[in-house]
Amino acid sequence: MTASGPQPATKPAAPSDPATSSRLIAEVIGTFLLVFGGVGTAVFAAGFPGEPGSPVNVGFLGVALAFGLTVVVGAYAFGPVSGGHFNPAVSLGLAAAGRFAWRDVPGYIIAQIVGGALASTLIFAVANGQPGGYEGTLGANGYDEASPGGYSLLSVGLTEVVLTAIFLLVIIGATSKRAAAGFAPLAIGLTLTLIHLISIPISNTSVNPARSIASAIYGGGEALAQLWAFILFPVVGGLLAGWLFKPLFDRAR
Numbered sequence: 306m307t308a309s310g311p312q313p314a315t316k317p318a319a320p321s322d323p324a325t326s327s328r329l330i331a332e333v334i335g336t337f338l339l340v341f342g343g344v345g346t347a348v349f350a351a352g353f354p355g356e357p358g359s360p361v362n363v364g365f366l367g368v369a370l371a372f373g374l375t376v377v378v379g380a381y382a383f384g385p386v387s388g389g390h391f392n393p394a395v396s397l398g399l400a401a402a403g404r405f406a407w408r409d410v411p412g413y414i415i416a417q418i419v420g421g422a423l424a425s426t427l428i429f430a431v432a433n434g435q436p437g438g439y440e441g442t443l444g445a446n447g448y449d450e451a452s453p454g455g456y457s458l459l460s461v462g463l464t465e466v467v468l469t470a471i472f473l474l475v476i477i478g479a480t481s482k483r484a485a486a487g488f489a490p491l492a493i494g495l496t497l498t499l500i501h502l503i504s505i506p507i508s509n510t511s512v513n514p515a516r517s518i519a520s521a522i523y524g525g526g527e528a529l530a531q532l533w534a535f536i537l538f539p540v541v542g543g544l545l546a547g548w549l550f551k552p553l554f555d556r557a558r
Contacts, residue, residue, distance in 0.1 A: 328409075329416040331387035335379040336420030339391045340519045342375035343368065345428050347444040347509075365505045372510075373498030380490035389490070392513040393417055394543030398473035401547025404480075414515075421519030429523040445524030446511045446535040454506040461508040462538050468500045469512040469542025470549075477550045511535040512542070 350363045363371070380389040388405070390396045393414040399405035425443060432439035445451070448461040456464075475496045479489040497512075504510045511517045517535035521528040 325412070328387040329412055331383040332390060332413055332416035333420035333423070335383040335387070335389055335391040336417040336515050337424045338379045339372070339375045339513075340421045340424035340516055341428060342378075343372035344425060344444045344516065344520055346371035348428055348432055348439075348441065365502065368505060369498045369501035372501050373494040373496075376497050377490045377494035380493060384490065387413075391417060391420075391515070392539075393515055394469050394513060394539040395473065395476060397540055398469075398543030398547035399477070401544050402473075402477050402550045404477060404547075417515040418518055421515040422522060425519035425522055442524040442528055443520045443522075444509060445520040445528035446509045446517050447528065447531050448508065448534060451527050451531055452507060453509055456507045458534065461534065464504050464507050465511055465535065465538035466542040466545070468504055469539040470546040472496055472500060472512055473543050473546030474550060477546070478554065508535070512539050514539055 346363060347368045351365075351368050352362055376391070379391055383389050388399075390399070390405075390413055396405060396410050396413040396417070400407045400410050429439065429443060432441070432443075442451075447453075448456060448458045452461060472493075476489075476493055478484060479492040500512055501510045504512075514536040517532060517539075521532040521535075
């Protein structure tokens with residue numbers, strides 16, 4: 306998520322433009338990496354029992370680190386190509402902040418959803434290879450009974466909106482011209498790790514509609530029924546951060 310800067314006022318690229326295709330492919334691969342790394346860790350490593358009497362698993366901390374590390378790696382690898390969004394809320398928030406062209410948002414969102422769905426499909430296929438198959442929710446987000454801690458819709462909504470807004474403020478600030486060059490992916494990845502440490506017990510952490518859609522596809526009926534919340538709340542948080550960044554911080558130039 307290196308977040309490309311303001312787009313030049315040039316003629317929009319045609320869909321067949323190689324540069325446009327490369328950017329969308331980078332978003333597909335980057336989102337695939339994010340979901341496969343983060344959700345895959347939650348599915349395969351967060352609850353592994355190990356030897357009797359000696360549990361071996363990465364726990365919440367490991368899942369949080371997995372999401373943060375995938376963002377760092379993805380941003381360094383694919384950020385120079387596409388800006389490294391990997392998240393519809395990021396694309397919308399950057400557009401609201403004037404840092405990304407609105408005309409490019411739909412293509413990015415579609416690419417991100419495709420990348421996430423491909424990753425969750427692979428995770429589900431692998432998980433089904435264990436004895437007895439797979440009967441989990443694939444790390445789906447949820448509220449009320451579907452929340453890991455039983456948190457209400459209000460609690461989940463407040464958490465997702467606020468943390469997504471914080472995430473976008475960090476992305477916009479860390480990728481500004483005034484920020485230290487080359488360190489944005491680290492700041493963004495560490496922020497995402499912190500976000501997961503806070504909110505895994507509350508909502509299983511979304512702050513990313515593409516990640517939520519990817520898990521809900523295989524998460525069962527309740528995950529699909531509650532998916533609307535994990536599309537709406539991160540989008541609201543991302544847009545709020547984008548709209549607020551200029552009046553709050555750009556005066557400091």
